[in-house]
Amino acid sequence: MSDLIPPSPSEEAYAVDQDQGDVFTIEDPIALFADWLALAHKKEPNDANAMALATVDETGLPDVRMVLLKDIDACGLTFYTNLESAKGRELAANPKAAIVFHWKSIRRQVRFRGEVELVSDEEADAYFASRARGARIGAWASQQSRPMEGRFALEKAVAAKTAKFGLGEIPRPPHWSGYRVKPVEIEFWVNRPFRLHERLLYARKDLESGWTKEHLYP
Numbered sequence: 193m194s195d196l197i198p199p200s201p202s203e204e205a206y207a208v209d210q211d212q213g214d215v216f217t218i219e220d221p222i223a224l225f226a227d228w229l230a231l232a233h234k235k236e237p238n239d240a241n242a243m244a245l246a247t248v249d250e251t252g253l254p255d256v257r258m259v260l261l262k263d264i265d266a267c268g269l270t271f272y273t274n275l276e277s278a279k280g281r282e283l284a285a286n287p288k289a290a291i292v293f294h295w296k297s298i299r300r301q302v303r304f305r306g307e308v309e310l311v312s313d314e315e316a317d318a319y320f321a322s323r324a325r326g327a328r329i330g331a332w333a334s335q336q337s338r339p340m341e342g343r344f345a346l347e348k349a350v351a352a353k354t355a356k357f358g359l360g361e362i363p364r365p366p367h368w369s370g371y372r373v374k375p376v377e378i379e380f381w382v383n384r385p386f387r388l389h390e391r392l393l394y395a396r397k398d399l400e401s402g403w404t405k406e407h408l409y410p
């Protein structure tokens with residue numbers, strides 16, 4: 193297996209392709225993140241808005257999975273999911289989360305930590321309505337994170353919901369909505385040669401306070 197892990201880069205490898213220049217050109221961390229995300233969209237092969245979302249279960253055991261960022265503004269980062277999924281149950285018991293983006297193509301990472309709230313019904317309805325019809329049916333058919341007898345059980349559920357809704361409107365399921373992670377910490381990381389990476393941590397006491405920032409040792 194160890195031949196699957198590349199060796200540590202040589203002096204020559206560090207010298208090429210790693211000069212990123214000044215990447216902290218924007219003061220506001222949300223605007224800085226949006227700037228990095230826009231660059232990642234140009235460079236990543238797909239899903240630059242995919243992020244790892246960490247929660248903890250009721251025993252304190254961490255859990256993590258990928259979700260798609262669907263909105264970001266000064267209030268926080270929004271993603272959508274099944275509220276009865278493992279993450280939904282974990283967030284109901286402990287509404288706090290951590291998020292990490294890693295874009296390999298630009299060798300950058302951004303981390304967020306904060307409390308989590310449900311988005312409004314209006315916001316969730318508007319996003320649900322924008323999804324492809326098949327994805328809206330899927331949200332009704334999938335009992336996300338629950339044991340499934342086999343793929344056929346899912347196909348049967350999709351067929352049943354397709355027949356039920358026919359050509360009519362598909363409302364948002366009551367068990368499906370969005371969460372907003374409201375960050376009190378945002379850390380930007382950029383790759384530099386010889387593992388002497390740059391880290392910039394923005395923090396605030398609460399959502400009403402202003403951001404402070406400091407550099408961290410790599």
Ligand SMILES: Cc1cc2nc3c(=O)[nH]c(=O)nc-3n(C[C@H](O)[C@H](O)[C@H](O)COP(=O)(O)O)c2cc1C
Pocket residue numbers: 239242255256257258259260261271272273274277278279280336337
């Ligand atoms: C790139 C990527 C994006 C994903 N986006 C979402 C998403 O936006 N919402 C979601 O519920 N699951 C998404 N998933 C699936 C989740 O990773 C996970 O399998 C599912 O939500 C169940 O997680 P849970 O059992 O921890 O609740 C995505 C998976 C990948 C690989």
